[in-house]
Amino acid sequence: MKKYKPIIDDWDAFKAESDEHPVNAVRKNPLKAKEDFEEKLAERFQYEKADWADGIYRLDTESPGKSLLHWRGEYYVQEESAALPIEVLDPKPGEKVLDMCAAPGGKTTQIAAKMNNKGLVVANDESSQRMKSLHANVYRTGSAIVDATNYDARRLPEEKFDRILVDAPCSGEGDRFYETFTAIDEQDSRDLAKLQFQILEKASQMIREGGTVVYSTCTISPIENEGVVQRAVDETELELKEIETSIPHVEGVDSFEDLDYDADMSKCVRVYPHHVNSGVIFVAKLEK
Ligand SMILES: C[S@@+](CC[C@H](N)C(=O)[O-])C[C@H]1O[C@@H](n2cnc3c(N)ncnc32)[C@H](O)[C@@H]1O
Structure with missing residues (x-):
């Protein structure tokens, strides 16, 4: 993890947190x-x-x-930090919302609750195994406006939505933090970044003009975070927007090792384990 020292606001607190349990x-x-x-x-x-x-x-x-x-x-x-992406997505009753990587449904059920069960939530996931827990969680929470689909998100049929969440598959350096405090292989991050970008690119095609796309991961890796958002801003019609939140956090980074990103990446939010005794979360808000 030491390679991340330059982008962690309080290295001692961050390191000490790895000996604790998340709350x-x-x-x-x-x-x-x-x-x-x-x-x-x-x-x-x-x-x-x-x-x-x-x-x-x-x-x-x-x-x-x-x-x-x-x-x-x-x-x-x-996890406390995992609630942030939907606070940023801010879905409203009556809207049409797509959750592209939804299982097991933590954020899907949060979306349905915010919409007070009015409107439509399409909850998609590629894994048929994980769909089972998605169905169970949707049922248990009474999230009646959720319809579930089982596609590779990159091949979802064309439809337009008011808001889209891309809670992307990621290397999970945040999830592993409390157990191992080790970084993951950089090539794994690069492979994931390709998939993450392709899903975000599909979101850019499925969002209506003026609609909001939230991209989130639970990894520290800038390759999977700012790197993917940078490609989305450069290669699609999505624009990065400011996030208003009072959760303790640091801003997105504009450089890491030999990588440089736009200064605008400061609009992204990074929450580290020592901020709220919780897992890592990265959130970017984009609009078309
Ligand atoms: C971070 S988890 C989602 C967690 C979920 N949003 C929640 O809050 O409970 C990422 C999900 O992406 C799914 N996934 C991986 N590749 C995918 C793809 N190509 N298309 C759609 N879903 C995919 C995985 O099966 C996994 O369930």
């Missing part, structure tokens, strides 16, 4: 949560509310999935 967090599901949600939560867990978004609770437990509130879909177990 387990859940997202309240307003489609299912009852009025006594916080009372019931307090009966089972000690909790603290995140202050940068509504409905995110940090719990003092290793097993947030073992509770009636989870089984009944009143909350969804989700």
Whole structure:
């Protein structure tokens, strides 16, 4: 991981965090949560509310999935930082939204909740195995406006959408952070970057004029993050937009090792594990 030292804002805090456990967090599901949600939560867990978004609770437990509130879909177990892409996508009731890489459905169900089950969400994933958990999560959370499809996102049939999420398959240096604190092979990142760009390019064709595309990953690698966004800005009709958020973060980078990107990449958001005791997340907001 040492190669990332130049782009980490507080190296000591970042390194120290790798010896910790991420704090387990859940997202309240307003489609299912009852009025006594916080009372019931307090009966089972000690909790603290995140202050940068509504409905995110940090719990003092290793097993947030073992509770009636989870089984009944009143909350969804989700890393705190993973809630950011949909805060940025900001889907509205009545819209038509595409989630191109959706399984197991954490962000899909967050989209349906934000839309108050009004409109349409198409949740797509290439993996038929992972589609099973997507279906189960959509059902459990009462996300009634979700239709699921099983395509390679690059070959989705032509349709236009108001908002599109590309929560891309990635090397997951963020996910592995707490376990190994090792970087992944650079060639793996380059291979993934090709696929990530092709999916984002397809999103640029499927978004309506003026529509919003959010690109997110859970990796630190600039090759899979700013590198992919740079190609999208250079080679498609997508334009990078400013993100307004109060989650602790640093800006996207304009250089890394021998790679240079536009200064505009500062509009992207990087959340590191030490920022909110959670996984890495990278988010870019684009508009056509
Ligand atoms: C980061 S995960 C998505 C997590 C999901 N958005 C959530 O919040 O629960 C990336 C997903 O991309 C899927 N995937 C990989 N290649 C794909 C492709 N070519 N087209 C569509 N989905 C793909 C994987 O099966 C995986 O489920």
